[in-house]
Amino acid sequence: MRAAAIRGTGAVAATAALAVAASACSAPGTGGSGGASAGDSAVVGIAYEPETLSPLLGYGKDGNSKIFDGLLTHDADMKLQPALAAELPKKSADGLTYTFELRTGVKFSDGKPFSAKDVVHTYETILDEKTNNPYKTELDALKSVEAKGADEVVFKLKYPYAPFAERTVQAIAPAHIASKQDVNTGDLTTEPVGTGPYTLVKWSKGEKLTFKANPRYWGGEPKVKNFTMAIIKDDDVRATRLRSGDLDGAILPPNLAKTFAGDKARKTYEATSFDYRVVTLPTGNKVAGDTAVRRALDVAVDRKAMVDAILDGAGKEAYGPVPTDSEWFTKGTERAHDLKQAGEILDEAGWRKGSDGIREKNGVRATFPLWYLSGDKLRQDHALAYASDAKKAGIEIKVQAGTWEVIQPRMDRDAVLAGGGAPADPDFDQYAMLHSKFAGGDDFNNMGFYENPAVDRALEKARETDDHADRKAAYDTVQRELVKNPGYTFLTHIDHVYVVNDHFGTLTTQVEPHDHGFATGPWWNVEDWQPKK
Structure with a gap:
């Protein structure tokens, strides 16, 4: 049972007391009744934070990282859809070869172009014995990955691993940055550069992650321009901050979510999960x-x-x-x-x-x-x-x-x-x-x-x-x-339960993993939210 499965998506093992104290005394939003933010901003409360923001060390391995994209992604029904790939892969009859045509015109948030070499570098680095990625066994079936020009990638497998396409939601790192750093200690672990809908503004460890919309995002710049994830490990504290208006939304245990049942300014969402x-x-x-x-x-x-x-x-x-x-x-x-x-x-x-x-x-x-x-x-x-x-x-x-x-x-x-x-x-x-x-x-x-x-x-x-x-x-x-x-x-x-400010209208959820709201919940597609005017 891997760390992500137990602790959330690569959650840090910080003491609960310190995490709660830090999050309680340093509010990420402006406060007020009815929501932490207004207009084009959102602040949500989650239970855990990542240990790293590098895809090479495990961040974004299951997709939906907000900062990065994979070749494929999941839609609302958990069906695979193209992301950095232009279409779903072509699979050989023997199940040993997967060929991806890549989306053209995609740029990283620093303006550099995305290409097949970024995909190759990501997968080869993850599998390198020197890389401290605890999930590399998930790619055990992978024999090789090769770029065919700038816009095509070919994966060859050791055996016909049935769910391989699901593994290609893996976030892709920029080779032009990652290749010049130590994979385990370089700046990419805390200062990510990706192709996703958001870029990181600041990571205040144990407290919050602050994001802003990526104007270069290939899917179009998100309407929610500022997005903050407040790290609040204690369930009761998370509920209190939501009730006070310090948060726009939060994941809560069912019994705490029930206390918001009569709140007309907020909506409750239940997501079926495998958790x-x-x-x-x-x-x-x-x-x-x-x-x-x-x-x-x-x-x-x-x-x-x-x-x-x-x-x-x-x-x-x-x-x-x-x-x-x-x-x-x-x-x-x-x-x-x-x-x-x-x-x-x-x-x-x-x-x-x-x-x-x-x-x-x-x-x-x-x-x-x-x-x-x-x-x-x-x-x-x-x-x-x-x-x-x-x-x-x-x-x-x-x-x-x-x-x-x-x-x-x-x-x-x-x-x-x-x-x-x-x-x-x-x-x-x-x-x-x-x-x-x-x-x-x-x-x-x-x-x-x-x-x-x-x-x-x-x-x-x-x-x-x-x-x-x-x-x-x-x-x-x-x-x-x-x-x-x-x-x-x-x-x-x-079933994961979320309570969210009605300012953002009716939202959706997916069938969810054991994730504690970091990359899932109603904000799984925050880049598509349309704030009410």
Whole structure:
């Protein structure tokens, strides 16, 4: 499970207290009732910020970065559409070659022309072993990328990787700048130059990112000229600042969004998402790593109660990374809430209840810590509900809050209330989360150190064929194996909820990943907004 999946789009691991204090005392907008900005400006509150603004290090890998473009992009229905490419790619019959004709006349925000060499430089640099890009395994199928003149790019693959076109929403960096810098420390990481609808004015880390419309944007200069993303990690603080008029919009937990129901000056938007909340059960923990405990927790948890009480119905029960309404979901892998079955599983495995109701086996008490990110009310509520359900089965879970600096070193032995989810393709989320080769190699991939040879084989087969039926069968295998040995307890899939000033009229949302509003939400297409006059 990668860092972006857990923390938001490359979120920094700054302390929640400092982030909240900085954002609360340094307002990005002018304030006032009814909205932070007026006319051609917008200020929105989000939960996380990027670690870098360089596409070579992971920024914009899933598209929609505002500063950069990919060859392709997603429309409102999540269908691939041309962006820097003039049209969708031509794919060879064997699935090993993708040819892109590029859009002509495109310029970077510094006035330099975009060409095929920028595409080649971007992909080759990402794959370079010296580049500290944590997502380079997402391009594992790529064998080579070659420019054919200025306006054509040819990608050759090692195997027919079915979702490769989805990978080409990757943001493209300017070769004329990037080639002259250290990829890991150069100015591009904080002073980006792209082809997107906005340029960065200032990044006040831990506080806000301020953008202005790019007059050279190939799609036409946006009507919203000034756009600010205020970094406010604490959900309650974000809601308070929205209510005070300091923000034009914000992502909020469903229960906080509900408090704006009677506000006629604002609209609430719900976006269906693949975003899940999950408890990691690290193999290195004697209790959480026990298969019987994992299976018992999987049926002890009351997922429906979490959807109803924590999400106010804005979501659905989760039994794995794939939502139950997805074509990739395996029917029959739903797990009913059944405390009796949980007890039977534990009894059979030798976990016996003590005088205080907590189980024990071979001198090991059935207890372990569960961490959640400070300031994240949804994670806190999920963690507390999970611990309550577990205790009814005789398992004691000690819920604790912390920053990522505190949590990360403990993830090999302590459980974490994490998140993830990617709608573009099942490979995007499951491969890094479940394949054993990531166990212990990257703390934010395969956080539970999960190892299952049957899952490894299925994941490999699914990504190395473009036959839909074969892929579906492989992901069915993965989901059935997760029933036998969960490794993680999936809890809910969350519909993202946003509240936005009505000044911008009726907006739209997409089916969303686990992104916390940075590149998604109603501002996924802020460049197309038409402010009311």
